[in-house]
Amino acid sequence: MTSRLPRTCRPMSSRHSIRRKTRTERTRPCTTGYDAAMIRVGLVQALIPHYREPVFKELASREGIDLTMYADLGARHGSLHGARSGSGFTVIDAKERYIGPLLVDPATIRAARGGHDVLVMSWRTRSLLMPTAIRMARRRGAAVVVWGHGYSKYDTPRRTRMRMRVARDADAYLTYDPVTAERLVEGGLDSNRVFCAPNAIDQGPIENQRRWWLDRPDELVRFQQEHRIDPEKTLVFISRIEPDKRLDILIEAMKHARAADPSMTLVVIGDGSAREQSEDLARRLGVEDGVRFVGPIYEEKRLAAWCLSSFCFAYPVAIGLSAMHAFGYGLPVVTSDDIGGHNPEIHAIRPGHNGLFYKDGRVEDLAAKLLQLSRDRDMQHRMSQEALGTVTGPDGWTLTNMVDGFERCIRAVARMRGKD
Template sequence: MKGKSDDTMDQKIEKIRICLIYHFFPHYRAAVIEELAKAWDNVRFVASDDAEPLGYGIRPLIPDGDFNAVAIRRVFGAKYCLKGLGRLIPWGRGGHAIFLGDMNCVSTWVYGFLLRVTGTKVYFWAHGWLRENESFTKKQLRRMYFKIPHRVFVYGRRARRIAVENGFEPGRVHVIYNSLQYSLQRQLRENASRLECRTELRQLFEFGDRDGKVLLCSARMTPVKKFDQVIHAVSKLSQDFAIGVVFVGDGPEKSQLELLSKELGVPCRFLGACYSEPELSRYFIGCDAVISPGNVGLTAMHAMAYGTPVVSHSDRDTQMPEAEVVIPGVTGELFEKDSVSSLADAIRRVVSRSEEEVNFQARACISIIETFYNASHQVKKIMEAISNVDEDESIRDDISIDELNGLKA
């Protein structure tokens, strides 16, 4: 049931013109784009329909409704611009422009400033602040950039806290979290048998009568993911109990990882790239934990949507905002960055829990997604920011278990 404040917010949204501008819309943004289109009848989507100029191996999404394609043009180095943007964005009072807050996009610097001068409300949707320790030059450049919009939408609480510590007013920085296709993921999870999924994965290994543990690594196999650390950690653990690793993904590191697993005698199965959510769901549901020794982003949300804990490193300056979903002992474990022994200890803790602890862990993982990390909540937070609803005044990094809906320890 809507309250009075919700009705007022809806009335405000109906009267304004909104334009969402991205370099391109990644396919995993489908759910939030759909929610935005439902929330605002007058929203315009502007982006390129081709990700190749930026070298991304990501399939672009073409939104339904008022979608306008623009061309990406390289300027120099990593810098680029969006050609033809000026004729598509709302100029003057009553207009709202939401830009992907990528500092490499020259168009955002230029049009963000010009739109603000002409009276359009400007918002940047960005990672914002990931590192506390930046050089003076980078810190000042970032400060200049994020002073352009009226408000900044960030994915995590830590980013907001760093922004405030760097002189930004708390009300200018809104945490909107992040989202994937949770409605589909929830449906797949509810229709699946966890026992069947576990059995399917364990049949990939020769565990015999032992209750083997299966870890999942799901990401493109690149050096930054540091999947070799998983193999080294499991080689230590395999002396104590049966354990194997399933890799879902492809990439330049695959052959080296295959060779390393053979050298160390670690049972690994390399299943290649997979883009089918029904198939991926069975891997996430059937494994004991998802391991991401490099930075962890959307993978953490993906795993927890299926009730599966995540293990990643604890160095927040080199993490992605979504690492905030990993609550040690509740939704996963953290380990000392680049320490194989610390990673092995974290894996041991997460796979050695009792059945009661595993069930609570699964509920906690699902609850954190249903409370914060879903498209409906993300759009609600965006609408509140645009409608001048003040952000929560508290400044904190972590999500506490007390905030999770429907969860009792």
């Protein structure tokens, strides 16, 4: 069994035909100087991170979609670096800035004036210009979609009201996951206006490197021998090492786990402001031999070797797209049961199937879950298969299904406005 998406989030191929640019499509009479069969889509983003490029490229390849992106080219937000150009779609450089906690994003106004049939905006409650841009775009005949998490990790009734107030004039709401979409409907939104595009990454590079190593088992064994690791006792953490990642919880859990099984080993891949503090904690707890800091690794082939030499991916709090990366290697995910404190990808994890939840903040319980999985080879194998199926199966969190969600939403609102 794999994590299945609700009917409204499943592949378009099961309910609609996916239209790509190899098909001919009936055109309407056109007197405005553009192909009336095309839906002119404007999509506003703060930046275009590398993992989003395949999504937008695939969306632009769909039949009848003419995509223009508005983003701050080359921008950097935290550890994210934005692309400087796009492939397969038009990109317009649009800067943004903050005044205290409030966002000034003139790209929304520029996009509203761009003559698009459908305008997709990031659902950002701190935007000063977004409500004006939505009304402006609709007056000009565009359908408007707001795309985002649809919730905050630190939600309050006031924050929820602000979020809905900012987007109240939108034609549709596009979420990152099906659970949030269902909650928006339960909260009173029209189900015909709520869509989801399950947040996914391009699994192609991961699958290529996974297959490279699995086709060369002797090479993988040599890697494991070189690094003195037992894949049935090794877990991996891959992330920036920052205070909010709470690597300290995982290191403390390793003290308890190694007390029961000294062969347990944690491999930490990444760098950041909390690395030195984390290494010091491992020394103070006496687990420095069982917690290896290997630094940042950006080459997928090297990452693949470590992932294929581990029995699970452990991420103490606030997991996001890292879960999709882990699942691509068939790694079950162990993380906290504080669902509201995670990103939308938490809803892809099914405890007992492709991962395990520990009681939030309880290092002893985290250690127990890691030991449980390390000792049960049948569970490891079963969960590994389900983890892989979560991001490769027809009803899974795949790039195709994500773009299907976008396309379904775009075509629906275009029909509302008589554009399709």
